[in-house]
Amino acid sequence: MxxxxxxxxxxxxxxxxxxxxxxxxxxxxxxxxxxxxxxxxxxxxxxxxxxxxxxxxxxxxxxxxxxxxxxxxxxxxxxxxxxxxxxxxxxxxxxxxxxxxxxxxxxxxxxxxxxxxxxxxxxxxxxxxxxxxxxxxxxxxxxxxxEAPQTEVKKTVKPLSIEEAIKIIQIAERARQGHLRARFMKEIRLEELREQRAKERATITLDSVLAAIRIQKLWRGYVQRKKTKKEREEEMVFLGMAPLTQVHSPRPSQLQKLKVDALRQAVQEEHEAEFQQALVSIKTNVRDLEGQDIKDTLQDQVRQWFIEFFA
Structure with missing residues (x-):
């Protein structure tokens, strides 16, 4: 434009x-x-x-x-x-x-x-x-x-006897086997729960209205989460806490608009600098050319005021 x-x-x-x-x-x-x-x-x-x-x-x-x-x-x-x-x-x-x-x-x-x-x-x-x-x-x-400098802490290693070392190894091995056994039993229990829920879902048939409501609920939740995520990313970019990334490749018209906006921004800064410099130069010229006349006029007004009110 x-x-x-x-x-x-x-x-x-x-x-x-x-x-x-x-x-x-x-x-x-x-x-x-x-x-x-x-x-x-x-x-x-x-x-x-x-x-x-x-x-x-x-x-x-x-x-x-x-x-x-x-x-x-x-x-x-x-x-x-x-x-x-x-x-x-x-x-x-x-x-x-x-x-x-x-x-x-x-x-x-x-x-x-x-x-x-x-x-x-x-x-x-x-x-x-x-x-x-x-x-x-x-x-x-x-x-x-x-950031504090990291200091190296020297630790003294106490030597162990053969009996103490074997005892520590046995305790660690028993703990490892216990963790594995507990994880295995947990997986079996979860598999049983999945099979039970699958059987219950197979026996229950939803009404068409309830099914439509459930689908709408899931879809609206997905759309709102996506919208909220986008708004959160835009807010983080606006606050300067996240980099400005453009996922989609810009169109040629968008690139041209960004180029024109950048040129206008540069011209704005140039004109603003010239305007500030002009203000300083005009003020200096007025002070040099008319400063003495203004000073004399003000002094005459002050003298006239004293003459009128204190005579």
Missing amino acids: SHSAYNKIWAEAQEAIDVLLQHEIPEQTPKPEKDRLLVFQMLANFYIKYIQIFQNLEVAYSQIVHPQKRRVIRHVLDGVMGRILELKNEMVELEFSEFHFFDDVLQDLKLTPEETEIPIPKYFITEKLKVLKDREKILAQILTSS
Whole structure:
């Protein structure tokens, strides 16, 4: 996507914010609503729309390379995140639950549940990458310094007589034979239990409804375990406790997108460095060119104040 496309995304998100603010802050004070369902529908509508705005602003902030524009977007983005938290808190206090169902709202807005998920802003990691690396270095230094040197402990071996050695060998052999005998008996007992259970299962026939319920239960458990494992891996990658591995080979379009994103990130850093350098140079030029004039003006104002109030 081009620069104009991301500027368009930003403009559309800003227009959506203006529309929401007109609905949230009307000109005339509305009457208090007593119906809890209507209040929840209104809050859920605002909540989902703010999530869509947040997604667009996050994309625009991560891809636009203009430093001044990014600062404005960041200010709006932080405000939108704060408003999302406020709406979430209001819904929790209204329903006394942290889990909400937006089926009706999603159907009215023609959205899917995946489109209402809150993404993790990329700048959470990119802008704190230096801090995270410094933290990793400090942890590595702490771990290396805490490792105590291994000292060799010399043990004196007491010589044994032939009778004592034979007695120790006999005890060890009896213990080994006892373990083998116990393991063998355990295997026989387990085999008998398996045969008994197999006979019981062969005699019992499940109803079709019970069989379907059991199959559904097993399948849902498998799907949920797989989903939980994936979410846990993503969380570990986000926390920096696991490496980012991509199992499937990326497509050419995905590789191109990653390449473009990397180029945009490099351009962002370059423009940010130029912007910071420009701020320093402009401040220095203003101090050199207009500093004396500003100083004289302030001194004249102070003298005039003393003349007016202490004359």
